[in-house]
Amino acid sequence: MMSNASVEKWGVFEAAFNGPSAGNPYLDVAFDAVFSQNSREVRVPGFYDGDGVYRVRFMPDNEGEWSFRTRSKASELNGKTGSFVATKPSAGNHGPVHVHNKFHFAYADGKPFLSFGTTCYAWTHQPLDMQAQTLDTLKKSRFNKIRMGVFPKDYPYNVNEPLYPCFEKGADGKEDFDRPNPVLFRHFEKQVAALCDLGIEADIIMFHPYDRWGYADMSAEQDFRYVAYLAARLSAYRNVWWALANEYDFLLDTKPLQQWDRYFHILEENDPYGHLKSIHNGEPTMNFDHRKPWVTHTCIQNWDVKRTQEWREAYGKPVVNDEPEYEGNIIQSWGNLTAQELVHRFWITATRGGYAGHGETYSHPEDLIWWAKGGELRGEAWKRIGFLRDLLEQDVVNGLEPMASFGEWPWTRVSGARDGDVCYIYLGEHQPVIWSTGLPKDGADYEVDIIDTWEMTVTPAKKVEAPIPHPTRHGAVVRGGKADAAFGVELPGRPYQALRIRKNH
Amino acid sequence: MMSNASVEKWGVFEAAFNGPSAGNPYLDVAFDAVFSQNSREVRVPGFYDGDGVYRVRFMPDNEGEWSFRTRSKASELNGKTGSFVATKPSAGNHGPVHVHNKFHFAYADGKPFLSFGTTCYAWTHQPLDMQAQTLDTLKKSRFNKIRMGVFPKDYPYNVNEPLYPCFEKGADGKEDFDRPNPVLFRHFEKQVAALCDLGIEADIIMFHPYDRWGYADMSAEQDFRYVAYLAARLSAYRNVWWALANEYDFLLDTKPLQQWDRYFHILEENDPYGHLKSIHNGEPTMNFDHRKPWVTHTCIQNWDVKRTQEWREAYGKPVVNDEPEYEGNIIQSWGNLTAQELVHRFWITATRGGYAGHGETYSHPEDLIWWAKGGELRGEAWKRIGFLRDLLEQDVVNGLEPMASFGEWPWTRVSGARDGDVCYIYLGEHQPVIWSTGLPKDGADYEVDIIDTWEMTVTPAKKVEAPIPHPTRHGAVVRGGKADAAFGVELPGRPYQALRIRKNH
Structure with missing residues (x-):
């Protein structure tokens, strides 16, 4: 039995016990443990690891003292208790x-x-x-x-x-x-x-x-x-x-x-x-x-x-x-x-x-x-x-959340997604020489980079006036006739380019 | 009125008539003609072409003598008759x-x-x-x-x-x-x-x-x-x-x-x-x-x-x-x-x-x-x-008929179609170095070419033994374990290649 044991939060605590090895323990022996912290109880199944050894493993998701008690119809595995302290997670341990x-x-x-x-x-x-x-x-x-x-x-x-x-x-x-x-x-x-x-x-x-x-x-x-x-x-x-x-x-x-x-x-x-x-x-x-x-x-x-x-x-x-x-x-x-x-x-x-x-x-x-x-x-x-x-x-x-639901223009043809103040537009097999759709509509200060996804380069984009496409009718909706963004950017006219738009604060 | 007129099969026969020009002839005057060859009759609408001129156009789909009679409530356009001979179509005229x-x-x-x-x-x-x-x-x-x-x-x-x-x-x-x-x-x-x-x-x-x-x-x-x-x-x-x-x-x-x-x-x-x-x-x-x-x-x-x-x-x-x-x-x-x-x-x-x-x-x-x-x-x-x-x-x-219905392996991922003894397989963004799927299974003599779809080249393919993939289970179906074709071909390991397979007779 452990005591004064410690394991980091989201680390693996393990307890091992000797138990029955006759017959087929995998089939014959049920064994689990209840891990507790204050009034909270977590039921954790154990397993047979061969050679008469049974183990139960537990990943504490909260720091502090934990205790456990085993349960089994096999008396050697029943009512075993122990405790340990869950410590602060180490660097790089962010949990599941x-x-x-x-x-x-x-x-x-x-x-x-x-x-x-x-x-x-x-x-x-x-x-x-x-x-x-x-x-x-x-x-x-x-x-x-x-x-x-x-x-x-x-x-x-x-x-x-x-x-x-x-x-x-x-x-x-x-x-x-x-x-x-x-x-x-x-x-x-x-x-x-x-x-x-x-x-x-x-x-x-x-x-x-x-x-x-x-x-x-x-x-x-x-x-x-x-x-x-x-x-x-x-x-x-x-x-x-x-x-x-x-x-x-x-x-x-x-x-x-x-x-x-x-x-x-x-x-x-x-x-x-x-x-x-x-x-x-x-x-x-x-x-x-x-x-x-x-x-x-x-x-x-x-x-x-x-x-x-x-x-x-x-x-x-x-x-x-x-x-x-x-x-x-x-x-x-x-x-x-x-x-x-x-x-x-x-x-x-x-x-x-x-x-x-x-x-x-x-x-x-x-x-x-x-x-x-x-x-x-x-x-x-x-x-x-x-x-x-x-x-x-x-x-x-x-x-990253897509710019539009499935089927909405033009985000079916090209790809774009945003998270808060950052937006990525991926043009893929498309090679426009100028672009504005999906760029910001407000007058705030934005940094726009052109990403060559294959060459792995990030280059500041040249901002230009957003084009004003001639208006077109789509049913009751008129598109164009005004710029769809506060500015446009020049693009190299090559495929597999992406745009990254970030708001400067 | 025409007579002794001729027009090639699938050419345009046209007859013109003077008729009413008052009011709005487009709205007011109905006018058509029935074209006949032996007992066969084809109803052909006419149209107003301005300046009091009405026309009816007809594309004969059979050689030989045709006649027509116009019909209209406007008497000038009613009961006009004519005939012409449809001749052999000229070179390059294959019809509609x-x-x-x-x-x-x-x-x-x-x-x-x-x-x-x-x-x-x-x-x-x-x-x-x-x-x-x-x-x-x-x-x-x-x-x-x-x-x-x-x-x-x-x-x-x-x-x-x-x-x-x-x-x-x-x-x-x-x-x-x-x-x-x-x-x-x-x-x-x-x-x-x-x-x-x-x-x-x-x-x-x-x-x-x-x-x-x-x-x-x-x-x-x-x-x-x-x-x-x-x-x-x-x-x-x-x-x-x-x-x-x-x-x-x-x-x-x-x-x-x-x-x-x-x-x-x-x-x-x-x-x-x-x-x-x-x-x-x-x-x-x-x-x-x-x-x-x-x-x-x-x-x-x-x-x-x-x-x-x-x-x-x-x-x-x-x-x-x-x-x-x-x-x-x-x-x-x-x-x-x-x-x-x-x-x-x-x-x-x-x-x-x-x-x-x-x-x-x-x-x-x-x-x-x-x-x-x-x-x-x-x-x-x-x-x-x-x-x-x-x-x-x-x-x-x-x-060209696709190799498989929608959804059938592997013709969802790559493309292939055949017409009788010729078959095209287009690999597109796929770049295998050897291929056999869709190639002939019989022992007949086939000519296989590699087509570079961008470079526009056609190169005889090198035939090799068809690979025998290790068998795999897909539900009740076992795939592989035997070659899926009588032979394989080497490919250049570049994208945008196609294969053309033709049977030699």
Whole structure:
């Protein structure tokens, strides 16, 4: 039993106890703890970690003294008590990320979280030196979220055996889906913690169809226990996001729709912190009904990124488009975009109020491809995505809100979004030589910069008189006939330019 | 009265008669003729052409002897008879274009018509030397359709006065919308005929909202008479297409939906040849219901060209996307695309079974902009569009049919279409270094070329063994595990490449 223990706020407090090891403790032994601060009580599930050891992990969300008492029908695990002090969070610990301002995210301490994610589905199953390399690469990139599976992957360019089986093998040499392998899960959570140290959210994918080990075909009961087990082991890590699936729709034949709802409910029952929860589609026509209350944000795979406002309006939640296709040159059409096009899609998504995700799929003689295995980044988009993140983090506090609802002129054709006194207009494939729409209408002092999204330059724009277009009739509405802004700016007449407008105070 | 007259099949036969000129003949005098060949009768409306002259025009669709008899309550115009011989069509005369193979077009003689249109809304209202220049430019370009308004345009970059008023001016100096100006219409039809000589279809826009002369605000009765008048004057020109509107939805406040249906019906009543009829939207959410039987094809303004199959399936008719945005650099977002992007949208549209339209809007010190006024082409897209037309005309007979319905893998992400033994795959922003999907599965002899759509080069592709992707599960479907084609091809790993696959016989 601990005493005089301390852990920082949003850190991981852990208590371990010896308990029954006969039979199958995963099935036979229920065990949780109630953590208390003053009159407040939080129920926290424990889990079996093999070798007769049971653990319970807790992430305090408030400083000060906490105590706990365990509960179990197994007497060794029942009524154990302890206490600890939650101290001030250390630098860089902002707590877990939650939905903020309806369409955006923030850390628990209020710091905005602008999601710039990447994808390394099976990086924790690669050789350890490659995993170290992945963490090194992440350290030098500017991604702050990574999509990663619990299970390994059986897929093109993904045929190597994982480091560890996910479940313990029985006497017959086959994995027993009723016995999670503690070695695998200890390793997995070590890497989740390593990401946390780098300030990177772990978007943990629970299920996917790309499987040769039988994980995709476990029974519903086994799935439910697995979800509860993940929640008990990992919820105390503040950087955890729950991604129920990669491409859930390709699993519907064996895991029907209501079963997916149940996974969400099990997380609600067993994750006391309410980490972010989402579910990712395969076919563009197969979005989950993200309006369901247990889905915290809209996770989407869709290349048609100008529809970002449509998804915001359809689901009323933050939109994370994690697969607007990947930069690369492999034969699969989801993985052979030019770097330019992926950067373009990031800018469009950001300036329509959403968050895009990155992946990189350049063919490699040994199939060492970032999107699945991590290792090294070989492309060009990641640098521009980092540039975009750095830019936005200078100004964005509440989240970029699109200039208009879905369908409103001209913000269907070009992209623009604002947050308070800062506004970004992304012109993409458009190359006007002069621009005024969306620029300020008042006489205040504004600073306008032209951003070359590919060259990563920021240049002060030359202000000019706003053009006065000849008036035109659109039904009862007359457009034009007067300038639509207090001033215009000259543009270089090249594509992939953005404007940043900031009010000087 | 003619006798021993002759006109080529699909040429314009015209007969003129003197009749009443008192009052307002446009309102007061009804006049038509019945043209007969053997037992077949065709009712053809006549029209008043000013100065007491009435005309009836007829486009014979069959060779041989034709006769006619006029009908009118005005005795001078009643019971007049005549005859002529329709001769073999001259070279280049293929008759009017109609819908062919559900989603495509062909001339009356069966020659396929692959629509490659451009846009010069008000070219017939510009100074005559500029009109001559427009025809010269069209001669050297490869466009075979042009969108052009009957009425002049009052719009940004379009503020000059037209050559002629569309209606005769009354004593008060105001145009009388009950009296079409024969001078204007004679000039207009002369230019329609000039286009016909160049093999270019005249897609004649009847109504648009961009008006300072009152044409957009005529009464319903005046509109109905105007439509009937156009049909009577112009239907005999074989290259006429009826475009009821540019951006009909911006006129709905004064011309409600059922009024548009009536315009279509008036054309059905007065155009004996059933020329193509369409109607063009402004906002992307405001497509007309193109399923209505009087709409022959889907005319659309939408930049989201990967949705082409969706529109085909929604309306079951040929899709002509006449405004996938224009090449240019003006401030308006519909008119500042890069040439590269417009060429890209043409290829996407073509290889998804649709037809795109061109426009060019580079700002010019004197507002001489092709899209409205004609004159000179200053951009880069038109050459590549001509290259695309030349390519397709080598092989396409029945029309390019998309490889898959809307939503089917991977033809949502990349574009591909076939016509019999020829197949085009357009990879656009995708840059694989090897490709096999959509290539032939059989062992026949195929010629494969790589087309650089911007550089306008055609290079034989290097065939290689088709890759065998590791099998993947998608629900009950297993993909991969075997090659998806008999062979693969190497690609340069650059964007904007297409593949052409032709069977050698």
